[in-house]
Amino acid sequence: MANARNIDVRELSKSFGDIQAVDAVSFEVRDGEIFGFLGPNGAGKTTTINMLTGLARPDSGHIVIGGIECSCNPKAAQHLIGVVPDESNLYPELTGFDNLCFCGALYGMPARERRDRARDLLELFGLSNAAERLFGKYSKGMKRRLVIAAAMMHEPAILFLDEPTSGIDVQSARQIRRLLLDLHRAGTTIFLTTHQIDEAERLCQRVAFLVAGRIRRIDTIDNLLQPVRGHEVMVFELSRQPDAELAGLERTFPSFSFSCGAPGQLAVSASRTIPVAPLVRYLDECGIDVLEARRQKMSLEEVFVRLTGIEAHRMKGRK
Amino acid sequence: MRRNMTVRHLRAVWGILRKDMKAYYLKPPNISWGILFPLVWTAMFFVKTGREPADIAGVLPGMIALSILFGTTSMLAVTVTFERKAKAFERLLLAPLPLGLLVLAKTGGAILFGTVNAMVPLLIAFGMNGLQQVDWAGLFAAVLLIAVVSTFLGLFIAVSVNEVFEAQTFSNFFRFPMIFLCGLFFPVADLPAVLQPLSWMLPLTYGADLLHGAINADAMFSPVIDILVLLLFIVLLFALCLRNVHRRWIS
Ligand SMILES: Nc1ncnc2c1ncn2[C@@H]1O[C@H](COP(=O)(O)OP(=O)(O)OP(=O)(O)O)[C@@H](O)[C@H]1O
Ligand SMILES: [Mg+2]
Numbered sequence: 001m002a003n004a005r006n007i008d009v010r011e012l013s014k015s016f017g018d019i020q021a022v023d024a025v026s027f028e029v030r031d032g033e034i035f036g037f038l039g040p041n042g043a044g045k046t047t048t049i050n051m052l053t054g055l056a057r058p059d060s061g062h063i064v065i066g067g068i069e070c071s072c073n074p075k076a077a078q079h080l081i082g083v084v085p086d087e088s089n090l091y092p093e094l095t096g097f098d099n100l101c102f103c104g105a106l107y108g109m110p111a112r113e114r115r116d117r118a119r120d121l122l123e124l125f126g127l128s129n130a131a132e133r134l135f136g137k138y139s140k141g142m143k144r145r146l147v148i149a150a151a152m153m154h155e156p157a158i159l160f161l162d163e164p165t166s167g168i169d170v171q172s173a174r175q176i177r178r179l180l181l182d183l184h185r186a187g188t189t190i191f192l193t194t195h196q197i198d199e200a201e202r203l204c205q206r207v208a209f210l211v212a213g214r215i216r217r218i219d220t221i222d223n224l225l226q227p228v229r230g231h232e233v234m235v236f237e238l239s240r241q242p243d244a245e246l247a248g249l250e251r252t253f254p255s256f257s258f259s260c261g262a263p264g265q266l267a268v269s270a271s272r273t274i275p276v277a278p279l280v281r282y283l284d285e286c287g288i289d290v291l292e293a294r295r296q297k298m299s300l301e302e303v304f305v306r307l308t309g310i311e312a313h314r315m316k317g318r319k
Numbered sequence: 320m321r322r323n324m325t326v327r328h329l330r331a332v333w334g335i336l337r338k339d340m341k342a343y344y345l346k347p348p349n350i351s352w353g354i355l356f357p358l359v360w361t362a363m364f365f366v367k368t369g370r371e372p373a374d375i376a377g378v379l380p381g382m383i384a385l386s387i388l389f390g391t392t393s394m395l396a397v398t399v400t401f402e403r404k405a406k407a408f409e410r411l412l413l414a415p416l417p418l419g420l421l422v423l424a425k426t427g428g429a430i431l432f433g434t435v436n437a438m439v440p441l442l443i444a445f446g447m448n449g450l451q452q453v454d455w456a457g458l459f460a461a462v463l464l465i466a467v468v469s470t471f472l473g474l475f476i477a478v479s480v481n482e483v484f485e486a487q488t489f490s491n492f493f494r495f496p497m498i499f500l501c502g503l504f505f506p507v508a509d510l511p512a513v514l515q516p517l518s519w520m521l522p523l524t525y526g527a528d529l530l531h532g533a534i535n536a537d538a539m540f541s542p543v544i545d546i547l548v549l550l551l552f553i554v555l556l557f558a559l560c561l562r563n564v565h566r567r568w569i570s
Contacts, residue, residue, distance in 0.1 A: 053413060054412065054413065054569070055409055055412055055413065055569060056569065056570060057569055057570065074569070075415060075416075075417065075418075078413060078414065078415035079415040081413075083413050085406070085409060087406050089405070089406040089407050089409055089410050090407070090410070091338070091342055091407055092405075093342045094338070094341070094342060098338075098341070102334055102338045103410070105330055105331055105333070105334025105335075105337075105338075106331050106334060106335070106410070106411065106413075106414035106416065107327070107331070107414060107415065108326065108327025108328065108330045108331050108415075109330070110330070150410075
């Protein structure tokens with residue numbers, strides 16, 4: 001099992017006082033896959049990563065990383081893993097280049113190798129021009145990229161990322177996702193947490209839905225999407241909240257199901273094509289103007305909402 | 320395989336030491352603090368006590384001990400408490416480096432800093448021609464041991480609190496009484512009898528005694544006893560620090 005890159009977690013639990021942050025969580029991350037850990041704020045994602053990487057002690061449970069049992073000795077597998085924490089934790093008083101070299105040193109890399117690798121990574125992340133600038137002076141997106149580069153210095157077989165694209169612009173996020181896919185192609189096992197469902201859908205082979213410390217479901221994206229194939233969702237932007245009309249809508253259109261999402265929004269889903277005209281007419285008669293109607297691709301988001309009852313827009317809310 | 324591992328660990332330890340030097344110890348404010356502080360202490364002492372400069376050897380042990388004590392403990396508040404606050408410490412905890420080595424690496428810089436601090440009053444005394452029959456080996460042993468023991472004392476404080484200001488407050492709680500209790504400037508025997516047991520429980524008492532012996536040949540104990548007691552304190556404090564690191568940082 002010398003080259004194993006998998007993670008095996010059994011019945012992992014952790015509480016902080018009264019709060020059961022992680023509750024008997026079991027899952028397996030296979031060799032070379034991108035595994036997504038999806039859940040709303042406070043679900044226990046960071047706590048789980050902390051336990052896997054040796055920053056927190058589990059109350060109970062077993063962790064095997066790369067074939068190494070590390071429930072008792074969390075340091076045992078640390079040489080195999082790279083960690084991108086949810087907050088940037090490099091040294092603001094060092095330059096980008098020095099930060100990377102320092103991280104290489106922590107893993108015992110020889111000086112020459114450190115410098116070469118740091119230069120390569122700065123190039124890869126488009127930070128070569130900022131190599132000699134202090135980390136503290138970097139922009140948010142640059143910081144994020146350097147933190148990821150730092151985790152890759154020692155070429156870890158397994159990479160943990162805690163919300164790698166949160167709080168940065170679309171372009172930087174896209175760049176980071178591309179990079180993760182490249183790493184995946186090169187054989188790195190990637191464990192990533194996110195509360196952006198579309199991100200998980202784009203990147204991961206398999207995902208686990210975590211809610212309140214418990215795993216609700218683990219499966220491949222394909223399998224998860226199976227029940228919603230052939231389904232359709234229309235989202236209507238309305239001039240006012242349609243709460244009062246919901247019951248009437250359900251009576252009039254019994255084969256559709258209705259829900260109010262964001263303010264002024266009405267989501268209609270059905271297992272067949274949804275005709276727009278009758279719905280618009282009905283709403284018009286109720287005195288509600290339809291400002292916009294759009295057909296939504298059925299996505300993992302819908303699966304998540306169905307499984308957990310948590311609306312997607314609440315997932316994305318920042319802390 | 321084993322040797323390979325040791326080399327890797329050494330590289331990591333050296334990397335941490337060098338980074339701390341670069342990021343903290345060699346920063347102009349810290350250098351000037353490290354030099355100014357002992358200077359001010361020394362000057363103040365002469366003004367306050369009205370002693371003759373020829374008496375420098377009498378106050379030198381106290382000056383050296385103070386410089387080390389304040390130098391090491393204030394640096395640790397930065398390198399440990401501040402880094403922990405800024406989450407940078409987690410990066411160190413993620414490294415495949417045994418915790419004991421990590422603690423040594425983080426304290427090594429402070430020990431060096433304290434040792435260098437001690438050179439300031441020593442150089443002043445040297446310049447004032449106040450040093451006669453100094454036992455240099457004893458002096459340097461004392462400087463090193465005091466640096467180590469006060470660093471671990473500082474670390475013990477740093478790992479027991481969460482904020483930089485708490486670290487400063489707590490270390491002052493220890494540091495200032497130690498000026499009077501540890502026989503730095505007047506013998507422990509001159510203290511009220513009720514306070515004396517307190518003195519015997521403080522490591523600096525033995526460090527100062529070792530210094531008094533080396534500089535003025537007026538120690539209370541034999542150097543062997545002082546050194547043994549200091550070593551005992553060092554081992555004890557190190558173990559306590561490790562336990563606290565385990566308990567509080569990997570919670
Ligand atoms: N050190 C701690 N002390 C006390 N409670 C904690 C601690 N760390 C986490 N918790 C609690 O454990 C639960 C899970 O937190 P965690 O940070 O793992 O969630 P998360 O899924 O990472 O959320 P987010 O998306 O906001 O990052 C939360 O209720 C949180 O308040
Ligand atoms: Mg989190």
